[in-house]
Amino acid sequence: MLLQRSAHFDPQRDVGPWLSEQAALRGDAEADILGSNLETLRTVNVERNGNIIYTWKGNQAHTCIGLYEPSSQKNQHLYTFEKDLHMISCSVNSEKTLLAVSFLQSTTEERANLLFPPVSKCLTLLIEIHPVNNVKVLKAVDSWIRVQFVYPVADTFASPASYLLLISEDKYIEKIDIKVVREGDSVMIENASQLSRQRIVDDIFWAQWDMLEQTLFYIASKESRDTLYCIQFYPDKNFKLILETPLDINLDDIGLKSVNLDFNCSQDQEMISKPLNIQVFTSETGCLCICCNLVPASPEEVTYSVSFLHKGYSKIYTITLERGDSSEVKDLTFLNLDYYVAVYLPGHFLHLLNTRHPDLMCYNFFLTGGNAKINSLHTNALLSPLKSMVLDRGTGSIFTIAINRQALLQFLWNSKSDNDRLAALHCLLLHIGSTKELETQIIQWIIENAATCFTFDPIQELLIASLYWRMCLKDSKLDSVLPYTPLLYWNEDIPGIVCRTHIISLPVLKVQKCKGFWEKLGSSLECSRCFDPHMCFNSKLLRLERDKLLSDERTEERTIYTESMLENAKKVFSSLNKWNTEENMVPLFQEEDYQQRLLTGLMVAQLKDHLTRHLQHVGKKQIDQIAVDYVSKSLDLICLIMENVWKKYGLGPWIFSCRQEGRLDEMVVFCIMCQILQATSGMCMPLPPGFHTLHIALGIRCLPLHALLHYIDHGVLHLTEKCVMKLLKELDNTEKNEKLKLSILIRLPEAIGRKVSQLWNHPVSTNSIARNYVKLLLEKLSNKQYSMLVMESLSPQIEFLPLNYLVNMLAEVESQGWMTSVAQENMNARCVEELALKHTTLLLGL
Known part of the structure; x- marks a missing residue:
C-alpha cells in the first residue's frame, strides 16, 4: 500500500492503562468518576498544540472529560458531569485553565419519557478547571453549538485573555473575550456576568476551522453568488477578514455544515442536515484548495471538483467505477496530505492530487485495487483535523498518514504505464526529497527501464526535478523561475477518468504584508497573475547562443x-x-x-x-x-x-x-x-x-x-x-x-x-599537413600585405598556372624565413609543389 498509516493516538494504548491505574489508586468510591469503560471513549477535539480532548462514561454513566498530551504522553482529567450526556463539542484554552463544552441535555428516548422535558436541547458552558470552580452558561438553545478556543499563532505570546468561538447551527459565529484573574494557583473568570461578545458573521451555511493556521473559513452568499471568506485570528490584533473569493460551484442553502468543529460520528437524527461535502485545504508552500463532492450524472460514476485557488483554475474529475453497485457508494473522504490532497472512496479508488504542481495530470496518482487502500481504514467516518492526520470518528483513534518511500519505489518498479511512473518519480524527487541515496535508487530503475518509457525521458526528469529540489531548498523564491519538469504538456488519457479544467477568479487578499502561510499564498497568487511562459528557464535561447559561439570558434x-x-x-x-x-x-x-x-x-x-x-x-x-x-x-x-x-x-x-x-x-x-x-x-x-x-x-x-x-x-x-x-x-x-x-x-x-x-605517417596525413601549411601562409600573407611575385622563376615543366602561382608565392615566403613556427612539420615549398602537382594531374586525368 502506497499510504502508510501509523497510530498517533490510540485510546486503548494511550488512555486505557492510565484510566485503570487511576481507578485502582482512588478505590471503588471514585471508580465511577475515572471509570475504565473504553468502549465509550470518544475523541471530541484536537487543539493546535496537538493536545487531544476525549470523553468517556464512568461506571454510573457519568460523562468524564480528559486530555492527552502527545509530547509528554501524559493524560489529565479535566472535568466530570454526573450525567450521561451527548457531548457535541469541547475545547480547552492553551493554559488549560478554562473548558468550554456543548452537549445535548438528554437523548431522544429520555426526552420522550420525561414529564417535563428541558426548555432547551443544547447547553453550552464555560467552566473554570484550574482548579474546578465556577460554571458559566453561555448558551441554552435548541440548535447545536460548536465551541473552539483560539490559540495564539505564536506560542510564546502570553495573553491575559482567552478567546472563544461559538459556531451556531442558526448560521452565525460569535466570539467571546474571557479575561481571567489569578489568585495564587487559582484562575478565575473576571466579571463572568458581563463577558464581551461580538458577532463575527451571520447567514453562513458552511464553516471550517483551520487548527494550525488559526483561521476560520466560511461560505456565505454575496450578490446571489456563493463566496468563500476567511478570517485570521491574532493573539494581539483580534481578527481580520483576510480572504474573499467567489466559488465556481453552486451550493444550495442546506443548513450549517461544520468541518473540524464536529468530531462526533453519531448525531441526533433530528439535528442532521443534508450533507455538504466540501473542505478547504492549505499547505505550507502556500497552496489553497477547495474540494467538493458533486452530484454525478449516473449511479456508476463519482464526480468531484478541486479548485486550486492559488493557480486560478479548477478541475472536475468524473470517475467511472469498476463495480457498478451504487448502493455501496458513500460520500468521498478528502484528506490533507500537505503536498497532496487525497480523495478516498474505500473499496474503489484513492486519488492523490498534486497541489503544488497540479497543471499536468501525469503527476497525480490515480490508484485502484490494492494500491488504493489505507491499511484498515474502510469507513466513511474519517476526518482530517490536522495536516497528514486522520481521525476515525468511529473509534476515536488518530492516525498519521504518509507516503511510504519503499512502497513508492516498489510501485515505480512495478508500474507499466508512463502516468504512474511519472507520478512516482515526481513524488520521490520533489516530495520525499532528492537525496543522493534516493537518486541512486532511481538511477538503478532508469538503467533497467529507460527504454520502455515512451512519453517522457526519465533521465531528463531526474536531472530537472533533482536540480529543482536542491536549489529550492536554499531559496523558495526559485520555485517560480526554475523548471520542475522537462515536460511542456501531457495529453495522454487515463482509463476511467475524465478531467475538465475551468478558469476561475483568483482570491483577493484583504490584508497586505502578511506573514506565514498568507505571505506564501500571496507570492503564489502574484506568480499566477503575472504568469509568463518565459518565467521558467528553458534551453531555446541557450541553444541559439551556443550555435553562434561554436560558429565563431570555427572561424577562430x-x-x-x-x-x-x-x-x-x-x-x-x-x-x-x-x-x-x-x-x-x-x-x-x-x-x-x-x-x-x-x-x-x-x-x-x-x-x-x-x-x-x-x-x-x-x-x-x-x-x-x-x-x-x-x-x-x-x-x-x-x-x-x-x-x-x-x-x-x-x-x-x-x-x-x-x-x-x-x-x-x-x-x-x-x-x-x-x-x-x-x-x-x-x-x-x-x-x-x-x-x-x-x-x-x-x-x-x-x-x-x-x-x-x-x-x-x-x-x-x-x-x-x-x-x-x-x-x-x-x-x-x-x-x-x-x-x-x-x-x-x-x-x-x-x-x-x-x-x-x-x-x-601516411600520404593522406601528409596531404593534410600541406593543406594546413598553405592556409597558415596565406593568413600570414594577408596580415603582411605581401606583394605577389611575377612568374619568371617558375619551373618550365609545370604548365598549370594556378599551381605555378602558388608555388612561386610559397618559395618567396619560405625564403624570407616566415615559417619557423611550423618547422617541426618537416615541410617545405618543394614538397608542397610535388603534392599539389600530383593531385592536380589526378584531377585533370593527365
Missing part, C-alpha cells in the same frame, strides 16, 4: 564574451564536487573539452540573465552563486549516473585500448551513454569533460565501422583530440586499421585535424 574569432564564458566554466569546475570514484572507475575530467567548457559557461551566463530579470530583489553576488551551483549540480548528477552504470556492469578501472574488441557489457554501457547524450542534448545541458572521449572510445571498441561512422555523421558520437591521438598511435597500418583511420581523419574538425594529422 576570439571575443571577450567567449573568454568570459570560459571563465564561468572555471568557476563551475572549481565548485564541482571532487568526483573521486572508487579507484577512478569512470575516467571523467581527464581532459579539457572546449565545446563542453563553452556550453558550461554559457549556461551559467544565461541563468544569471534569467534570474536577474525575474528576481530583482536578489543581489548580483547571490545570483552568480545560484547559477554556478545549478550548473555544477547538473554535472554532479551526470557523474552519479555514470558511476552507477559503471558499477552495475562491472567495468572496473576502465582503460581505453583500441586494439581490443568491446565486451557485451561495454556495448550496454555505450547504449546508456547514448541515452544520457540524447537527454542532455534535448535540454542543451553540458556534459562533464571526458564524456565524449569515453563515449567514442566505447563506440570504436563495440561498433562495426559502418555503424561507427553513421553515429559520427549524425552527431551521436563526437570526435575528440584525445581519442583520435590514441587511435593513431596504437593501431598499425593494416588494411582494416588504415580504413578506420582514413574514415576518422576526413571527419575531424579542422582544429583537431591540424594537431593530430602529423602523428600518422
